[in-house]
Amino acid sequence: MTEDGYKVKLENVFEGPMDLLIHLIRKNEVDITDIPIALITRQYLAYLEWLKRMNIDFAGEFLLMAATLAHIKSRTLLPSHSSDADEDPRLEIARPLLEYLQIKQAAEELAQRQLLGEDTFVRPPSAPDDWGDAGEETIHVGLFELIDAFQRILENIAPDHRVDLTTERISIKDRITEIVDVLEAKGSITFTELFASESDKSDVIVTFLAILEMVKLCLIRVAQHLPTGIIRLFYL
Amino acid sequence: MENLKAIIESLLLVAAAPLAVDRIQALLPQADSREIRAVLQRLASEYSERNGGFVIREVAGGYQFRTQPQYREVVKKMLQPSPVRLSRAALETLAIIAYKQPIIRHDIEQIRGVDSGGILRMLLDRKLVRVLGRREIPGRPIIYATTRQFLELFDLKDLRDLPSPKEIEELGRPPRQADGESAS
Numbered sequence: 001m002t003e004d005g006y007k008v009k010l011e012n013v014f015e016g017p018m019d020l021l022i023h024l025i026r027k028n029e030v031d032i033t034d035i036p037i038a039l040i041t042r043q044y045l046a047y048l049e050w051l052k053r054m055n056i057d058f059a060g061e062f063l064l065m066a067a068t069l070a071h072i073k074s075r076t077l078l079p080s081h082s083s084d085a086d087e088d089p090r091l092e093i094a095r096p097l098l099e100y101l102q103i104k105q106a107a108e109e110l111a112q113r114q115l116l117g118e119d120t121f122v123r124p125p126s127a128p129d130d131w132g133d134a135g136e137e138t139i140h141v142g143l144f145e146l147i148d149a150f151q152r153i154l155e156n157i158a159p160d161h162r163v164d165l166t167t168e169r170i171s172i173k174d175r176i177t178e179i180v181d182v183l184e185a186k187g188s189i190t191f192t193e194l195f196a197s198e199s200d201k202s203d204v205i206v207t208f209l210a211i212l213e214m215v216k217l218c219l220i221r222v223a224q225h226l227p228t229g230i231i232r233l234f235y236l
Numbered sequence: 237m238e239n240l241k242a243i244i245e246s247l248l249l250v251a252a253a254p255l256a257v258d259r260i261q262a263l264l265p266q267a268d269s270r271e272i273r274a275v276l277q278r279l280a281s282e283y284s285e286r287n288g289g290f291v292i293r294e295v296a297g298g299y300q301f302r303t304q305p306q307y308r309e310v311v312k313k314m315l316q317p318s319p320v321r322l323s324r325a326a327l328e329t330l331a332i333i334a335y336k337q338p339i340i341r342h343d344i345e346q347i348r349g350v351d352s353g354g355i356l357r358m359l360l361d362r363k364l365v366r367v368l369g370r371r372e373i374p375g376r377p378i379i380y381a382t383t384r385q386f387l388e389l390f391d392l393k394d395l396r397d398l399p400s401p402k403e404i405e406e407l408g409r410p411p412r413q414a415d416g417e418s419a420s
Contacts, residue, residue, distance in 0.1 A: 015324070015325055015328075015348075015350055016348060016349040016350030017349050017350075018348065018349035018350075019349075059350065059351070061349055061350055061351075065349070096346075096347070096349075099347055100347055100348070100349070103328055103331050103332050103335070103347060103348075104328060106331040106334070106335060106398075106399065107324065107327035107328045107330070107331040108327075109399050110327055110330065110331055110334075110390055111322075111327055113390045113391050113392075114302075114305045114391045115320055115389060115390065115391070116295075116302070116320070116388055116389045116390075116391065117317050117320040117389070118308070118312075118317075118319070118320045118321070119305040119308045120293070120302040120303050120304070120305050120308070120391065121302065121303045121308075121311050121315065121317075122300055122301065122302055122303075123249070123301060171369075171372075172369070173368070173369030173370055173372075173379075174369070176367075176368070176369050177368055177369060180366070180368070184384060185258070187253075217360075217366075217367045218360070218361075219366060219367065236363060
């Protein structure tokens with residue numbers, strides 16, 4: 001059975017140990033919840049041997065899976081002493097395999113949808129920038145313009161508000177989520193609007209850091225409107 | 237409004253992204269959102285009955301004119317778009333994020349059993365996946381979620397429009413006996 005070789009075409013090379021296991025389970029037509037561990041492990045190791053003979057480097061994940069399989073086999077052989085923990089040791093591998101199968105199925109379903117740009121198309125947007133009236137210009141803002149604008153907002157805060165270093169009242173992560181929510185709904189927001197509700201210096205700083213983080217992660221684009229000087233954030 | 241249908245139709249034609257009811261509502265304060273939704277649905281069914289080259293699809297929380305899939309070949313010939321094809325590995329990673337979001341990279345790799353860093357970067361670049369922030373555990377790993385563009389690409393109304401995990405489970409899982417079958 002194991003000697004009939006693995007005629008693996010290049011496009012068939014397994015993505016990882018899970019892929020290989022699923023292939024073996026299907027090939028042997030066995031039930032995922034009732035895997036013959038010894039048989040599958042033998043074929044699995046034979047495949048790794050084949051990879052080695054072909055001088056193909058395989059990742060450590062393949063070896064980890066081999067160890068897991070061997071461990072499961074050893075546990076099925078040992079008599080179980082505690083009556084409460086006599087769960088089938090093969091579940092350790094069956095559960096993740098089932099989950100992986102589900103995801104594979106989900107991925108296939110996604111691929112079969114009417115993909116935009118592949119199966120269905122929309123009218124290309126007529127203007128490169130979709131805010132403001134036609135003919136208005138925007139420039140891309142550098143870090144220094146952003147810091148200048150931030151400085152002006154800081155100046156508008158009453159001086160007796162001190163930065164409290166001990167408590168983080170709103171985390172940058174939360175602020176990013178909030179800003180993303182606003183941007184999802186509106187598409188864009190002005191720099192000052194973001195700070196409108198905050199009076200506390202630490203909140204302002206968190207918001208500013210959140211904006212910088214979002215720019216770094218390419219979540220947003222920042223542009224300044226030439227005639228008014230208003231800086232606007234766009235959701236990408 | 238008597239010509240509400242024509243007004244909304246004109247907005248749909250020029251909108252650069254799927255047009256949400258809220259957006260139309262903001263433009264037409266006199267109309268109420270239920271009315272707008274009803275008009276959109278009526279327009280959508282009119283276009284689908286007409287059986288022409290394009291229809292109105294509800295995607296990513298809004299409505300949008302989209303061409304009929306059966307004319308994809310000739311449309312592609314004209315537009316010559318860069319291919320959107322995603323590899324199997326990318327689709328799997330995207331499916332994990334779509335169903336399990338918000339999720340960290342470790343949990344994605346746990347399910348796939350392989351390193352997914354390169355694929356994640358590609359999905360971020362293509363804006364199908366976004367960073368929600370960092371989980372406050374050691375290493376502060378990045379939390380991933382899908383984007384509006386993901387919904388647009390896969391012609392999904394919203395995340396609830398994804399086939400429910402139940403449906404998938406039934407397809408992927410062989411019928412399992414209740415208990416008693418514990419022999420190896």
